[in-house]
Amino acid sequence: METVFVLLMMTVGLSHGIEIHCDARQNGTQCYGAVNGTVSLRLVEKIETGFEYRLAICAKSTDGCINEEVFLFKKERFKPKDKYEKRSSFNDSSGTFDMRDVTRSDEAQYVLEIFDSVGKALQTLSISLHLFVQAAVSPPKMSSECLSQGQMSVSCSCQGDSVRYNWTLNGEPLMDRHLFSGHLDTQNITLTQALSGVLACGVNNHVSSYITVEDIKPCPGKLIECTLSNGTHIPQRWVSDNDSLCATTATTLVTAIASEYTAHIAASLAALLLLLVVAGGIYCSEKKKKxxxxxxxxxxxxxxxxxxxxxxxxxxxxxxxxxxxxxxxxxxxxxxxxxxxxxxxxxxxxxxxxxxxxxxxxxxxxxxxxxxxxxxxxxxxxxxxxxxxxxx
Missing domain, CATH: 1.10.8 (Helicase, Ruva Protein; domain 3)
Structure with a gap:
């Protein structure tokens, strides 16, 4: 008998109630399930009357693959092995096998063998699949901390296997320009100064996903850079809100700018008034002369x-x-x-x-x-x- 292999990967979750459906009728299928969850495997299109169906685990050994039976469906009766009896079932109308309370030991390569009414194996209908087990992700916890220069360090932590991370700000994907350090696909990032809005951390794997959000505000303080009256240059730095290092310079600068603009405006108004007076005088003179x-x-x-x-x-x-x-x-x-x-x-x-x-x-x-x-x-x-x- 020639065996056709179908890869069934089942992912394991940390919480109960996660159910994964997988179509295992095609060769090379991979299915995922969740720990303590349920995996539902569609094995055949329909059950033929008088046919015999046997699902086994391919246990590797030095001699190759030794099949350990999981269940036998014969003469329209479902007969699981002892360790599957209380946590499995078979729906003969849809050809679906359900396995509950999945554990990591259930991860294996499975082989389905089909025999006709006279007991002859039908190799074209024989399939093999592999069940992979992963732990489901837990709801993430997000924490943030302001750094000395106004940046914000953010951490998104969760449990689970093969966790993938993604970040958004105000509903839009977080961009590299928003990052002071770190990578967008990791759980720890450092945001640039003065960012605010709804920050969301999403986590997922093959069997589950969660999102947590936090409303962030800019870190207290302000960014300054100035040159003091004595010529000393203060390089760009983040200081507290009540820091007065550049306050006098800033006030002087604002006053100077305001004075300059006031002088320009006054000069413009005076020139305009002079032009109006001259034009009025010329007009009146010409009128009188006429x-x-x-x-x-x-x-x-x-x-x-x-x-x-x-x-x-x-x-x-x-x-x-x-x-x-x-x-x-x-x-x-x-x-x-x-x-x-x-x-x-x-x-x-x-x-x-x-x-x-x-x-x-x-x-x-x-x-x-x-x-x-x-x-x-x-x-x-x-x-x-x-x-x-x-x-x-």
């Missing part, structure tokens, strides 16, 4: 128009006098030409004035030269007489 220019321009135009109007009026009077002299036979050419030049100069000055003032001048000229009382024809005759006299 108003004065507009007023002066209006007044000048009015003066020029009025002066020219007076010249025209005077010349008109003199022309009329000249006409009367001509009528009386006097020499009026020189007088009339001089009066004409006065009229011409006045007209030129009026045209140089603003368009609005030119309109005003036109109105004044028409009213003054033309006279009053609707004497337009007479005025026109007088103007023609002026130019006629000039041409003589």
């Amino acid at each position: 108003k004065k220019t507009e007023k002066s321009t209006g007044a000048d135009a009015e003066d020029v128009t009025y002066a020219d109007h007076r010249l025209v009026q005077s010349a008109d009077t003199r022309v009329r006098r000249a006409e009367r002299q001509v009528d009386s036979g006097a020499d009026a050419e020189d007088v009339t030409y001089a009066d004409y030049r006065l009229v011409q100069n006045a007209d030129t000055r009026v045209r140089r004035a603003e368009p609005e003032r030119q309109v005003e001048y036109g109105e004044v000229k028409g009213s003054k030269v033309g006279g009053s009382g609707g004497q337009h024809n007479a005025d026109s005759t007088e103007e023609e007489s002026i130019y006629a006299i000039v041409r003589v």
Whole structure:
């Protein structure tokens, strides 16, 4: 008969009630159980009617492997050996063998042999498994201690076989930057300064696991580094909260920084105020200048128009006098030409004035030269007489 080996490893726990299920139907299976716990082994898919099933421990010897029977299932009856009778059972509907109150002596290599109804061994259905025993982990106990430089030493202790450790801080895996010394997969670590939050230590092995948490706070004290007023440099160190070694320097530094910022702010505000005053002065000056220019321009135009109007009026009077002299036979050419030049100069000055003032001048000229009382024809005759006299 050819035996096929299946490795069944059973882990042992420290507490009662731990039950481990293992599917041992495949070749090379490893199963774990707990000390004082229960291991449930699925040996076959189903029990065939009339078949015989025998589970044995392969006890090693100089001659090889000697099988020591654990139980025999034959003719639908379960027959365990004496040392397993009170702590084992077999479920023929599922092909599962349960072993309770497991001890370290139960760790061994197991072989299942199957025979048909005529007693012929079926080698293709024969399997072998190994049962490994481990102690379950206990709930861990965590302790912490503050060190002289503000670091925190933390220890997580528990009992059990092949214990694995993992650490978290505030629900996130602890990182290397959080460690001053130690490794994340060990039970003792040293945290860096000023860490706080919920620190959790998790422990586990193949059969059990536990987590314990502790709310940690930064160690009392503070980190300082300064240069004293006498030039002495104080290197970085952790001191108690009431230490005043760098207190004066720190206060002086804060005061100096505050004074510097205050001076800068005051200078900035003064410059801004000066700019506002200058801008306001320029604006007011330009506004006044504009108003004065507009007023002066209006007044000048009015003066020029009025002066020219007076010249025209005077010349008109003199022309009329000249006409009367001509009528009386006097020499009026020189007088009339001089009066004409006065009229011409006045007209030129009026045209140089603003368009609005030119309109005003036109109105004044028409009213003054033309006279009053609707004497337009007479005025026109007088103007023609002026130019006629000039041409003589």
